Amino acid sequence: MPRSRPGALRAPQTPHFGWSLPPDRIHGLSARTSLAIHRVERLSGDYYIYPGATDRALREYRAFFQPPGRRPLYPQETTCSCRGCSFYDVRHARDVLEQVVQQLPFRPRAELEGHVRVLDSRYRERTLPDPFAARRQWRSDRWWRRRLARSPEAG
Numbered sequence: 001m002p003r004s005r006p007g008a009l010r011a012p013q014t015p016h017f018g019w020s021l022p023p024d025r026i027h028g029l030s031a032r033t034s035l036a037i038h039r040v041e042r043l044s045g046d047y048y049i050y051p052g053a054t055d056r057a058l059r060e061y062r063a064f065f066q067p068p069g070r071r072p073l074y075p076q077e078t079t080c081s082c083r084g085c086s087f088y089d090v091r092h093a094r095d096v097l098e099q100v101v102q103q104l105p106f107r108p109r110a111e112l113e114g115h116v117r118v119l120d121s122r123y124r125e126r127t128l129p130d131p132f133a134a135r136r137q138w139r140s141d142r143w144w145r146r147r148l149a150r151s152p153e154a155g
C-alpha cells in the first residue's frame with residue numbers, strides 16, 4: 001500500500017479507480033451505494049463477482065417477472081456456467097446479490113437489501129415450491145433454490 005501524497009488528501013473529490021472506469025450509477029440505487037457496490041465487485045476474488053455484476057443481477061431479477069401477470073414462473077437452468085451465461089438462470093442472479101449484500105457496509109447493504117426484498121416477495125409469489133429440492137438442487141440451503149425450475153432441454 002503506497003503512502004498517500006499530500007496532494008491526494010487535498011483532492012478527495014477525484015476518486016482514483018485504478019484500472020477500472022468510474023462506475024455508472026446502478027439503476028434505482030444512490031450514487032453512494034453504487035460506489036460501495038462497485039468497490040466490492042472490484043475487490044472480489046470471486047469469478048462471478050466482477051464490475052457490473054450487481055447491476056446485471058438486479059436487471060435479470062427484475063426481468064424474470066416480465067411479462068407481469070399471475071402465471072407461475074420457473075427459473076431456467078443454463079447449460080453454460082460462464083459468468084455471462086449463468087445470469088440466464090435467475091437463481092444465479094439472486095446468488096450474486098446475496099454475496100454482494102453480505103460484503104457491503106451497513107448503509108449500502110440496507111439499501112440494496114431493500115430492493116432485493118421487494119423482488120424476493122414477487123419471486124415467492126410467482127414461483128412454486130419444489131418439495132424435492134434438497135435431493136436434486138445444488139445449494140438447496142438457499143430458499144430461492146427450493147423452487148420448481150426448468151431444465152435446459154425442457155425449453
Ligand SMILES: [Zn+2]
Nearest residue numbers: 080081082085
Ligand atoms: Zn457461457
